[in-house]
Amino acid sequence: MTWDSIIPRETKNEISRSARNDIAREDNARELTYLEAIRDALQYEMRRDPRGLVMGEDVGVFGGAFKLTQGLFEEFGEERVIDTPMSELCMVGAATGMAFMGLRPVVEMQFADFISTGFDSIVQFAATNHYRWGAPVPWVIRAPSGGGLRGGPFHSQNPEAWFVHAPGLKVVAPATPADARGLLLSALRDPNPVIYFEYKALYRSIRGNVPEGEEGIVPIGRAKTARAGNDLSIITYGAPLHEALKAADELARENVSVEILDLRSLKPLDTDAILETARKTSKVMIVHEANLTCGVGAEIAALISQHAFEFLDAPIVRLAAPDIPPPYAPILEDASRPNKEKILQAAKKLLAY
């Protein structure tokens, strides 16, 4: 059994209307799954830029644990789609060396959970390098992140906060197919090390219109209003965006107008967009799948408290996983992750404050 086989191929979740409509349909747009959009960006950029290469465990002949890189080995060959040994620390260090010598490597961590095995190469060497002696390190690490697949404590983690905290890295976390492609293209062209969190639960459950060619490139550091509203702001990123959108659809039926800000980039954060929505609705809920303490939500809450305190009508609410490893049993995992019901519950409490 591959991990790929346990991901539902059919779209079981009803996709929120707002998620479907968030990209204007253009002549050159196609409908792709989230996974296809990531693959499309890799393929597009590797065709455009001969310096690009992909490496990781099982990414070549096998097409990746999630079949995300399927077809790339056949098209680009073993020198540009490199099956590596199980050596994340060396993989990232090698990517840094390749980047120094003019290549544009993309490292696939098979699961975001395993990124910790490459930690020194990421945060000590690559992240600090440009600041220390001026040589840029243009690589991208793709980190399949998040729960919902019953993967247990070591195939479900959301370790983005470690990297947001480490100076010198850019961190992105797209939630829609269009953003997945658009942000990956930006990451691949960025002269800095970028950690690209992608959400396994969205791979085949989310479809959307995705532009082609040079269209739809999403700049790093720019959030997006996924839904406009006036009564309450939900600030989120990654997989929980879709839960928030569903909750907002339900609240709309009760005449509550929810604004949803999809951060898309976690480092640098779009501070202006965060403060703007807080000032607009005066009630803020932050939702993320990672655990609570010192998570990205803490930074957002601090920013709003410092710069928009006088606009707030209620304390800022953070909805996140508890400070536990992601549990295995479905009943436990579901209890730990933010979902539509928990968002609705917290939203009603916040609205009534």
Place this chain on the structure above:
Amino acid sequence: MEFSNELLEQAHYWMRLTRAFDDRLDLLFKQGKLVGGLFSQRGHEAISVGAALALGPDDVITPMHRDLGAYFARGMTPARLMSQYMGRATGPSGGRDANLHGCGDLSLGIVGFVSHIPQSTPVAVGMAHAFKLKREPRVALNFFGDGGSSEGLIHEALNWASLYQLPVVFIVENNQYAYSTPTKNQMRMPDIAARAAGYGMSGVVIDGNDFFAVHKTTKEAVERARGGDGPALLECKTMRMRGHAIHDNMSYVPKELLAEWEPRDPLLLFEKRLREMNLLDDVKQNELLTRIEREIDAAQAFAENAPMPDPSKLTEGIFAE
């Protein structure tokens, strides 16, 4: 292998410059003119210079904190290096990284290292991987120590280099001590080079105080790597003749051990050979030492008069534009 007179003269200059610069740093530290700690490279001159001189102009190195001679031999000037030790804006890191750490300049083929040794080793492997993919006849030369050889990353990197048959040469400087821990307390087997067999690459033990042996063997390994024959692991046995850093009086090192290595000083051995070859006499030696002192005086004056880094630019450059 023939050693040209020109090569030996160069080597003599770089090794003497390295030793004299190291001595000057010691003095400047005691005068309070340097920032932070100081790591002496004394005893490592034949390795750093001998190995670095085995490279061509387009090759790259990932040296560490006892490889001062390799920085010089690759073209890092005494003025820039002195600036680095004094935390000045004119050093390769502009006052942002300490002593030889972060002392990189890709235009010279030098990668700056981090304290997490051997983090530079996979970077050298990656550069070699790039050379292979781009069909460039270039070689990466990596340095690590007996201490670093105990890190798991060395296994990952040696395996990777061998698997893809990359043009990289690993120099392991076995100087008998990782800080206070002697090699016998770090590993059961006496020769780190013996591990090479497990990776399917050549492993050679070299007298690290013998310039001729270091240079000859490195040159062979570099040219084999350049020709597509894959990596090699060269273990240079030497002795760290000072403490781990200047604060360390190395009371843990037996006096007899130091006494045993003292007459094997790489500079004494090298100069004895030069005299035997009629390439060196007292006049030449004095001329060289005088010239080097003048160069170091100039480097010191440059660094002392160089601007400090600008605190208003503290956060600049965290990202490349």
